[in-house]
Amino acid sequence: xxxxxxxxxxxxxxxxxxxxxxxxxxxxxxxxxxxxxxxxxxxxxxxxxxxxxxxxxxxxxxxxxxxxxxxxxxxxxxxxxxxxxxxxxxxxxxxxxxxxxxxxxxxxxxxxxxxxxxxxxxxxxxxxxxxxxxxxxxxxxxxxxxxxxxxxxxxxxxxxxxxxxxxxxxxxxxxxxxxxxxxxxxxxxxx
Amino acid sequence: xxxxxxxxxxxxxxxxxxxxxxxxxxxxxxxxxxxxxxxxxxxxxxxxxxxxxxxxxxxxxxxxxxxxxxxxxxxxxxxxxxxxxxxxxxxxxxxxxxxxxxxxxxxxxxxxxxxxxxxxxxxxxxxxxxxxxxxxxxxxxxxxxxxxxxxxxxxxxxxxxxxxxxxxxxxxxxxxxxxxxxxxxxxxxxxxxxxxxxxxxxxxxxxxxxxxxxxxxxxxxxxxxxxxxxxxxxxxxxxxxx
Numbered sequence: 001x002x003x004x005x006x007x008x009x010x011x012x013x014x015x016x017x018x019x020x021x022x023x024x025x026x027x028x029x030x031x032x033x034x035x036x037x038x039x040x041x042x043x044x045x046x047x048x049x050x051x052x053x054x055x056x057x058x059x060x061x062x063x064x065x066x067x068x069x070x071x072x073x074x075x076x077x078x079x080x081x082x083x084x085x086x087x088x089x090x091x092x093x094x095x096x097x098x099x100x101x102x103x104x105x106x107x108x109x110x111x112x113x114x115x116x117x118x119x120x121x122x123x124x125x126x127x128x129x130x131x132x133x134x135x136x137x138x139x140x141x142x143x144x145x146x147x148x149x150x151x152x153x154x155x156x157x158x159x160x161x162x163x164x165x166x167x168x169x170x171x172x173x174x175x176x177x178x179x180x181x182x183x184x185x186x187x188x189x190x191x
Numbered sequence: 192x193x194x195x196x197x198x199x200x201x202x203x204x205x206x207x208x209x210x211x212x213x214x215x216x217x218x219x220x221x222x223x224x225x226x227x228x229x230x231x232x233x234x235x236x237x238x239x240x241x242x243x244x245x246x247x248x249x250x251x252x253x254x255x256x257x258x259x260x261x262x263x264x265x266x267x268x269x270x271x272x273x274x275x276x277x278x279x280x281x282x283x284x285x286x287x288x289x290x291x292x293x294x295x296x297x298x299x300x301x302x303x304x305x306x307x308x309x310x311x312x313x314x315x316x317x318x319x320x321x322x323x324x325x326x327x328x329x330x331x332x333x334x335x336x337x338x339x340x341x342x343x344x345x346x347x348x349x350x351x352x353x354x355x356x357x358x359x360x361x362x363x364x365x366x367x368x369x370x371x372x373x374x375x376x377x378x379x380x381x382x383x384x385x386x387x388x389x390x391x392x393x394x395x396x397x398x399x400x401x402x403x404x405x406x407x408x409x410x411x412x413x414x415x416x417x418x419x420x421x422x423x424x425x426x427x428x429x430x431x432x433x
Binding site: 016018021022025026029031034038047050051054055058059062070071073074077123124125127128131132142143146147171174175177178181182187190191 | 197
């Protein structure tokens with residue numbers, strides 16, 4: 001497996017480079033998984049957390065607002081740690097650091113992390129899950145609409161009869177997405 | 192919730208309703224919490240969907256994570272099956288051979304005769320003497336580990352700041368393992384007693400320092416710090432009598 005330096009990794013994240021994302025997942029996911037599993041979390045929690053942290057890094061990198069004063073691995077782990085403890089607090093779990101008789105060891109809280117808006121992250125992940133579960137044509141129409149294509153262009157690209165039909169189709173798809181989200185029990189935490 | 196208003200949720204959030212429609216919608220929303228809830232959801236949804244780049248990133252990341260989990264291919268399964276067959280074959284060969292070589296009706300363990308009964312009586316207690324001997328032993332250094340301290344394995348990329356080669360523990364039971372530069376390394380601490388017996392090992396985990404709470408009987412102990420699977424340094428830990 002090839003090795004990347006942090007600059008290449010950040011560039012790869014910015015470009016949504018599949019090989020880089022796979023590399024980061026293989027190299028860094030285990031530490032996030034240990035953090036979560038050592039502190040009352042499940043494998044699913046760890047995967048969600050890893051995704052959310054990667055999104056935070058991507059958004060910063062895309063805005064060219066990512067200036068690291070530590071390694072990417074440290075940065076990723078610091079955000080994961082903060083975000084995970086925020087989530088634990090929300091769940092009102094007692095946070096057991098390390099269940100050892102002899103030892104209490106702590107991870108360093110590095111000063112180069114950020115405190116993200118966790119609720120927005122969780123909502124975004126929830127919406128995303130339902131969005132990718134929509135029929136392909138609905139996904140396409142919504143993608144084009146939110147990429148600021150006009151209804152006329154949407155009708156032309158998707159070979160729909162006219163722009164009026166494109167508009168009603170977009171409304172229908174959006175309503176379908178909303179209904180699916182509203183039915184999801186996770187949605188009750190936010191609405 | 193009235194269907195007419197439900198259909199207007201997106202139009203309302205996107206400012207596509209005229210003044211009278213907007214007013215009617217807001218009046219309806221004021222008395223219909225379900226509609227108000229869906230309007231809020233729609234607004235948030237618009238915000239998330241407007242960031243199509245992030246959506247694409249999430250999709251790509253999810254795919255990469257699935258591929259990164261690396262489900263074994265057909266070849267890997269065939270290799271595993273072949274290995275199991277070979278192991279079974281070898282085991283069967285040796286099993287059959289040992290059965291063949293063993294004469295029938297032979298006692299594997301000959302009966303025990305004329306053996307004195309085992310002494311199971313408890314020796315007399317000598318508490319004072321035993322404690323004194325134990326204490327002396329607990330404070331006698333372990334030559335092998337002392338040698339290791341002298342060699343003091345060191346990774347040139349990391350300098351140990353704390354603890355020192357010899358640390359005395361009296362009142363504060365915390366021992367801080369700190370190194371510089373403070374990169375996130377896979378760190379692990381082992382503690383041995385003065386008989387070179389491992390008495391504690393932390394789980395390897397990414398950290399740029401480790402803090403360990405020591406609750407040990409008085410005596411000499413040794414710590415070993417491993418960074419990124421390489422033994423970094425060794426030191427002595429003396430737990431004093433209170």
